[in-house]
Amino acid sequence: MSAKQPVTMGDIARLANVSKPTVSRALSDSPLVNEETKEHVRAIARKHGYAVNRNAQKLRHKRTNTIAVSLDYQSLRRNHVADPFIFELLAGVSEVLGEENQDLLLCAPSHNNIETFQHMLASRGADGFIFLGQGHREDMLEALAKYGAPMIVWGASSEDTPYCVVGSDNFLGGVLAGQYLLQHQRKNFLFVGDTTFKEIYGRRNGLQKAIDESNQTVEVKDLALNNFSYESVFEQANIFLDNNKTYPDAIFAFNDNAAMAFIHALRLRGVSIPEDVSIVGYNDIAPTRYFNPPISTVRQDPYQAGKLLVKKLMEKLDGNTPESEVIKTELIVRET
The missing domain is CATH 3.40.50.2300 (Response regulator)
Incomplete structure (x- = not known):
């Protein structure tokens, strides 16, 4: 074969001493070809620089993959x-x-x-x-x-x-967060999140379930958000804290970004975390492990x-x- 000519499926079939359909099936990992033959065909294809034209392959099959x-x-x-x-x-x-x-x-x-x-x-x-x-x-x-x-x-x-x-299980996540905050004897809760989203609604309901089952006297406020970015949550956290003389001593945030934003806003006011306020986020994104302090959160894999x-x-x-x-x-x- 000339180096200037592209290697074809027919060339691979001849070199491997198999049929063209067998080459096609082997390179598409078809169960109709045994593993030994597949590896033999693949090795020859690799050696001669043959690559499957996936676009052409897709057109021949019912699926596009x-x-x-x-x-x-x-x-x-x-x-x-x-x-x-x-x-x-x-x-x-x-x-x-x-x-x-x-x-x-x-x-x-x-x-x-x-x-x-x-x-x-x-x-x-x-x-x-x-x-x-x-x-x-x-x-x-x-x-x-x-x-x-x-x-x-x-x-x-x-x-x-x-x-x-x-x-x-968003509801369970809310229950776990609520139980954790209650174990720290917190009484003034803030839930941060837009409950018009089904997932966030489940987290808020789980929090309420934990509170109701505790038989403790707890006040819960809600802060709905119109933007989920860190910058927006930080801005809304500052507005909320400026408008409330008494700060919450427990915060359950709908995600970890929101938890971080509230920690930042509270620290600017001299509030200690977790001595004064306990906070739980949601998702367990990588920065929560290295944030100062590392953030308690509900994990989804x-x-x-x-x-x-x-x-x-x-x-x-x-x-x-x-x-x-x-x-x-x-x-x-x-x-x-």
């Missing part, structure tokens, strides 16, 4: 993804998709309506969808599910949710979540009906 992933941009101001946990979750999904030999297509912020997702399916732009966050787009998700789109959602489910959901999201979507694409599932939720006790 592409999964579209959509973030909840609509809930974010100016498409600012403020919570690092979403990137950890995206990384988990990406890693597992790679293990499944699937391509990841990250949807643009404008791709957040049912027509766009229907078009992606009809044009074979993607085999199915993973939605990272429900936010305020539940009506669209329900309509897309009823359309028959293969999809899995990271979020919170209820009995009438018409699509498969993977998420943590992003890799386990990503693995389940991909696994259940693959089941859906194979014609099965996967059930919603809750991943482990645990309280990580540190110094706040």
